Amino acid sequence: MNEGFGHELRRLRTRLGVSLKSLSEMTHYSKGYLSRVETGARAATPELAGRCDDVLGADGSLLKYLTAAESRFGSPGISRPAQLPVVAADFVGRxxxxxxxxxxxxxxxxxxxxxxxxxxxxxxxxxxxxxxxxxxxxxxxxxxxxxxxxxxxxxxxxxxxxxxxxxxxxxxxxxxxxxxxxxxxxxxxxxxxxxxxxxxxxxxxxxxxxxxxxxxxxxxxxxxxxxxxxxxxxxxxxxxLETMSRPEAVRLVASTIGEHRTAAEPQATRELTQVCELLPLALRVAAGRLAARPSWLISSLVERLREGEEGMSMLRLGGGTVASAFRPSYDRLNGRAARAFRLIAPLDAALTSVSTAADLLGSSHAHTEDVLEELVDASLLNTPVPGLYSCHPLLRSFARDLVRQGGDGSLDPFTGENESLEAFAGERHEPAPVQAPPH
Ligand SMILES: Nc1ncnc2c1ncn2[C@@H]1O[C@H](COP(=O)(O)OP(=O)(O)O)[C@@H](O)[C@H]1O
Ligand SMILES: [Mg+2]
The missing domain is CATH 3.40.50.300 (P-loop containing nucleotide triphosphate hydrolases)
Incomplete structure (x- = not known):
């Protein structure tokens, strides 16, 4: 590894038995700055290199080294990266x-x-x-x-x-x-x-x-x-981070489709946030659908999503965006956790106890608790009270579709694409290929 100029300066200084403190006194650069130059955290300037050459009697070798290093490494020193992506202008709440x-x-x-x-x-x-x-x-x-x-x-x-x-x-x-x-x-x-x-x-x-x-x-x-x-x-x-509050969710919808539409249908807007279960991604997808169809009433989308008309569901909307977002969380599970998710997440009860889950899994209390905590750590279950577990309603639908799928066929329940059955085979769970949602 080439440490560059700093490494060379330190090598020369220590060979001559000059401490960092003495070099600082001789050159009038601070000890901290010199030390950072030596570790490579700060770029050296030609002035510094020349001054060190003078006080260490190095006959211009450091300046020569710096110039050569600069031409080798391209631009000298450390740049100021600014890699943050663009933010959504309409961020709400939180x-x-x-x-x-x-x-x-x-x-x-x-x-x-x-x-x-x-x-x-x-x-x-x-x-x-x-x-x-x-x-x-x-x-x-x-x-x-x-x-x-x-x-x-x-x-x-x-x-x-x-x-x-x-x-x-x-x-x-x-x-x-x-x-x-x-x-x-x-x-x-x-x-x-x-x-x-x-x-x-x-x-x-x-x-x-x-x-x-x-x-x-x-x-x-x-x-x-x-x-x-x-x-x-x-x-x-x-x-x-939990799902949004109702007022936050309403604002998110309003910011996507315009307040004139949400103000015209306040009740349907609240119902839409309900169908989306306050999940920002689902809210964005549903609101995006309405934004692209200015003539649609919010209430008609709610109705279609509730009734599953033409196979429409929150998980399938927008080319299965929500299901595709959930999929990697499930695919990362090991065999026993994936099996537990398929058995426990579809349950109707708002809260499931460890003993109910243990009966379903046919496992000991301790083993069941371990696997439930694994699912909490994977953000697939919540544990609002110690010993009791809940599942976000959209994840529950996702799990039900997985189970339905596991029974018969080879089609991805959300995108209609082929998918290997082994993904649902239990103990030897392998990640299944995930289809990118069409845009
Ligand atoms: N507070 C917020 N205000 C506006 N939009 C939001 C907010 N939080 C999330 N979203 C939108 O919801 C979608 C999902 O959010 P994202 O940050 O990608 O979720 P995660 O990283 O948890 O998977 C994105 O389209 C994002 O812009
Ligand atoms: Mg993310």
Whole structure:
């Protein structure tokens, strides 16, 4: 790995037995700044290189080294990345979550905050909206990585090493990427040392995927979103995002189709938020359908969704967008958890106890509790009270469709595409291919 100018400066200084303090006194640059130059976290200037040449009697070799390194690495120094994606202009509500995030802004040390919640609940929207809101607190820039990969069915999740390579290039264009993940992580920590940056890691799949991406620098913050509760990430503060309140949901619909339409049908608007079960993704899909059909009444869409007319359901609407969003959460389950989800999630009861679930699964109390907690960690069940479990109504419909599908055929219940039966075979559960929703 080539550490560049800083490495060369330190090599020369230590060979001559000059301490960092003495170099600071001789050159009139602060010790902290010199130290950051040596670790590579700060770029050297030609003035600094020339001054060090003079005081160390290096005969211009450092300046020559810097000029050569610059031409090798492209632009010198560290750039200020600004990778946050565009935010939805009509973000609504979430005041409590925003206040909690405000309270987690780093004061001393690195703050890691993990937002979890079911698919489509608004984790990414919240993370990006909040990041934009506090952007002036992070003058050294923003890094953003999509950890779920390019999209359903389009490839695997990027590894920590791949994400680190992207971050290193963003921080120092032209940098030589070290070969191992450990070296990349160490260079990453070096480059962000002493800087105030916000690093957003979206839709993380596992603790292993994010652990090497956490800087150690005070003043940095990591905001990660995941369907999984990151309880194993002991340094993280957790924020579980629930579905929206009714007024938030009504505002989301109004912002998509226009207030003139929701004001004309206030009762139907509330019913629509009910059919969407207050899930932001479902609300967006349904409102998007209405926005594209200005002549439709809100009440007629509600009716069609309720009655399942022409096979229409919230899960199928918009090419199966909601079902496709749920699918990866299910596909990630191991065999026993997938089986438990198919048996327990379809139940009508608002709350299911461990003993009811144990009877259904034919398992011991302890085993059942373990598997139910696994489903809670995957954001497929909730546990509003210890020992009792509930399932979001749209996930319940999703589970029922899975079961219906498991009985007979080979068609994906939501998109009509072929799908391997093994996906539903229980113990040897393999992820089934997921179809991207047509746009
Ligand atoms: N507070 C909000 N205001 C407006 N739209 C929202 C809000 N939260 C979520 N959405 C919309 O709902 C959809 C799903 O949100 P997203 O953040 O992608 O969910 P998640 O990341 O939890 O899967 C997106 O279209 C997003 O724009
Ligand atoms: Mg997301």
């Amino acid at each position: 005041q409590d979550a925003i206040r909690r995030l405000d309270g987690m802004l780093p004061t001393r040390g690195t703050t890691v905050c993990a937002i979890d919640g079911m698919a489509g609940v608004g984790k990414t929207a919240l993370a990006v909206h909040w990041a934009q809101r506090v952007r002036e607190r992070f003058p050294d820039g923003f890094l953003f990585a999509e950890l779920a990969g390019p999209g359903p069915g389009q490839g695997t999740r990027p590894s920590a090493g791949e994400v680190l390579a992207g971050f290193l290039r963003a921080l120092r264009p032209g940098v030589v990427i070290p070969a191992t993940v450990a070296e990349r992580a160490s260079l990453f920590r070096t480059l962000v040392d002493g800087r105030r940056m916000l690093i957003v890691l979206d839709d993380a799949g596992s603790v292993e995927q994010v652990a090497p991406l956490l800087p150690a620098s005070p003043g940095c913050m990591v905001l990660l979103t995941s369907r999984i509760r990151m309880t194993a990430l002991t340094s993280a503060r957790l924020l579980s």
